[in-house]
Amino acid sequence: MAEIVAALLTSHAPLITGRPEVSRPEQRDRLYGGFHELRRRLAAARPDLIVMFVNDHIQNFPYSNMPAFCIGLAAAYDAPSAGAARFMRIAPRKVQGAPEWGAALLERGLAAGFDFAYSYEIESWDELSVPLHFLLPEGLVPVMPVYTNCAAPPLPTPRRCHEVGAFVGAFARSRPATERIAFLATGGISHWVGTPETGRINPDFDRRVLDHVVRADIEPLIRLTHAEIERDGGNGGQEIRNWIALLGAVPGWKGEVLAYEPVPEWITGCATVWVHS
Template structure:
């Protein structure tokens, strides 16, 4: 049986690499310093595998087929966006398959990939908490960017099922669960039904799979243009409330907001906290340690939480 050794939740942002702090007290410096503290703590835990729960930013999934959840079981390749690692990543295939079997038995029909591309939504946090890309991973991609989204209640239920699946897995190793995403940030809509999503952008959201690299090249300048604004919207109050709720092991209060309440308080990018809900519920322990820095220059509230102590 596998041993579940803890949970790490961590915000990600393209601007962690695009706009790194230029001084010790610069925007994002506290987040990066605390992420390094987490890496040291994770190194002491010595996981044999990491289940990484995170979103895709239209580098693998498009509106030709948009699954709510997708599990990689064999070949996983980093897209390499925004400085994240490109190329093949090590996969804990036997753990992935065991989890898939258990989740299917629990009534979750997760999409399955033998050849999954993951972007910075998975890879950035994976790199930060392990210090490299050497620990085998099991990637669970959650649709958080593109309505219709899996409900918050469904994500909590998946967390319970995932925790049971990991503990019952025929995997003789120590498993860390990590979530990547959030916290509050306000992003443009990616919904093709929106009247403002037109022309080449709408075509790319639906048919981007036909030339993923070209779509990414066209999109990157729009992303870069969002960074560096010290007045970008971040909801520090809501972010603190969210971390407090997971510190109380109270994912249900977050789920009770429903999509409209979540988006009102945390923006469209806030839907990524689904990944945290799944992971914290799976491990079944409250956050013991948290760190938070609002970084409007990175358009995101940069938070970290762990179920184990961090020195």
């Protein structure tokens, strides 16, 4: 049985790296400090694979063909691509994928009633490259992303995301004992982006989500409806599906919030959370 050696939750936003200078220094320092502590703990856990729960921002999946859940089977991911690199001010680089692991997950899923879509080529944006910039600066650990539709409603329910995460977690544990697997979910917490309320953040919602995460009190998160998240967390808040999936993969594990800052200049309620048994 493979070992789950780490589980991490972070926000992602292109401006976290793209425009550090516009944020308040004390907020930036606390948040970057949270990322750095996560990096230290992740490195100490010595994973040989990072399974990522992330979402597209319509840069890949078009409205002509929109998957609810999609497994990345790419040999490598641009994290970031040359175009995104300018905007996010991160040097373009490739991060290795884990297509064989992904294909095994895909086949096991199909056999078990989880009908994942799959993709051999994914243009990654901030969902991979911003957290990996902090957490995997050398880029030496392969990643295997599971993309969930958080951006083009109608979206899969939080309950279904939790079930998918639980399935991925059980699959990971079924792997050979030599494997050391980390889970990383990115996105959220509250933010309104591209809507008439762009720039709004709701710290009350964010603290409520974090409180549930800290207590491993998953049920209230699973019960959230699309409308409730949209009202309290904004369209960007829908990305907490990724967090809910990860929490499904490590049942009973509790969050330790290393940093939380509502950063209006980055249009995001930003958090870094270590999740442990």
